[in-house]
Amino acid sequence: MPAVPRLATPVTRPAPVPVTGVATLLLAGGKGTRLHELTARDSKPAVPFAGANRIIDFAMANAVRSGLPRMLVATQYAPHSLHHHLPTRWGHRFPQAGLALRDGQDRFMGTADAARQTWDALEAMGGDQVLILAADHVYDMNYADLLAAHRVSGAAVTVAVDTVPRAEARGFGVMQADAQGRILSFLEKPADPPGMIDQPDRAMVSMGIYVFDRRWLQEALFDRPVEAMDFGHDVIPDAVAQGVAGVWRMPAGPSGRGYWRDVGTLDALRRAQLDFVSAEPARLPFASPASDWYLGRGSIAMPGAVVPESARLTCTLVAPGTQVPAGLVTGENATEDARWFTRTPAGTVLITQTMLDRRAAHAHIRRSVTPPPSNRRGLHA
Structure with a gap:
């Protein structure tokens, strides 16, 4: 892992000499x-x-x-x-x-x-x-x-x-x-x-x-x-x-x-954050321990995102405020990822609430238009 920056300014550190001119x-x-x-x-x-x-x-x-x-x-x-x-x-x-x-x-x-x-x-x-x-x-x-x-x-x-x-x-x-x-x-x-x-x-x-x-x-x-x-x-x-x-x-x-x-691409944004997973909070501009935002499997939860333990997310960015449904799987099926979410050629998946709402609405429509299974015993009664 590359050495990540120490950007905090602890109160014990002497004040920097002001730069003039x-x-x-x-x-x-x-x-x-x-x-x-x-x-x-x-x-x-x-x-x-x-x-x-x-x-x-x-x-x-x-x-x-x-x-x-x-x-x-x-x-x-x-x-x-x-x-x-x-x-x-x-x-x-x-x-x-x-x-x-x-x-x-x-x-x-x-x-x-x-x-x-x-x-x-x-x-x-x-x-x-x-x-x-x-x-x-x-x-x-x-x-x-x-x-x-x-x-x-x-x-x-x-x-x-x-x-x-x-x-x-x-x-x-x-x-x-x-x-x-x-x-x-x-x-x-x-x-x-x-x-x-x-x-x-x-x-x-x-x-x-x-x-x-x-x-x-x-x-x-x-x-x-x-x-x-x-x-x-x-x-x-x-x-x-x-x-x-x-x-x-x-x-x-x-x-x-x-x-x-x-960090101008989704891949670069996700990978750069992984550099800080094992870093001390003091290496960030202010304390944000990895337990607050790192989901494991190369995935990141942004502020306000809720991810249940039953979800299995790989190489995924969860956008701010996104409520991930139970059992969601990402990062394992490129075709399925690209169908509902933003997926880069390198495999980073971005999930937003709007994407999940669209996915849920499609599933609801499919359930509502699919006829119930026939009762074969009833047909021959």
Whole structure:
């Protein structure tokens, strides 16, 4: 099992040294269509993870542990639960009302446009750097280390990176860098990802976390057409073309590698939670013991789900508030799973209450239209 992140900040731990000279923007407006029904009414960062946590809580816990005193959170798709959750759960961890939220109301034209439209608030934070964070990944990072590395690098832009097998890199921004860390090429979600110069079987991928020099970013945001307002597709490639972009590789953890998971698919969401099954509650943003959410057989129950002991669920995600009927079996018959539920090619099954209601209604209709068995003795009487 990979070493999972320790993201809690116990009261016994000394308070982090506040980071100065930086404005922080957390991008939390993604819809997350590959999570199917889980994001029908909520954004991807708001999806529950390992009990009472939400995906966004990992970025928030990282920010607190890193000593970021101020943060602006940009929301867009289905923002209501985040606008309640973030001030309630995290507001007191940012002194002097340092946590602010801005709802794009479907006006943000891309990730970079969210920064452009909130530039007044970012400018009010002061500082010479702008830190852009992603709210939809599960990872452990000290942003203070990233900022320090950027400041000594001389680069105008620093991209936090991880490495993955080449075959798994198609859904990311993929780059090549020289020995000094200068980015030589950047491709957003390429069909044939290039390998690293020194490790051709692996690819260097963007974590969606960037540090910009303020002046460079301001010029980049306000000197481009509104249709070219995405960091991955537009802004970072421009920085690479100018030769001013560098990489920062997340330090290795106890396992010899850092922990970062993109949980944008049902398979990835389920598997990442399994990494935390045997972890201490303190490794989560706040305590959520596995006994509250792990069902066994690779299955996860989300908040409010009720699963009777007679149910046999394999590789299954039970959506929030779902009441599983007694004796339900999933994950063993692909055809039957796909008939009633959302099932991925890799075998993860998602169950929602709506799906179960549809299944129950079909069973009721079948019972009501099927004639009772004939009484053969009566026919011959």
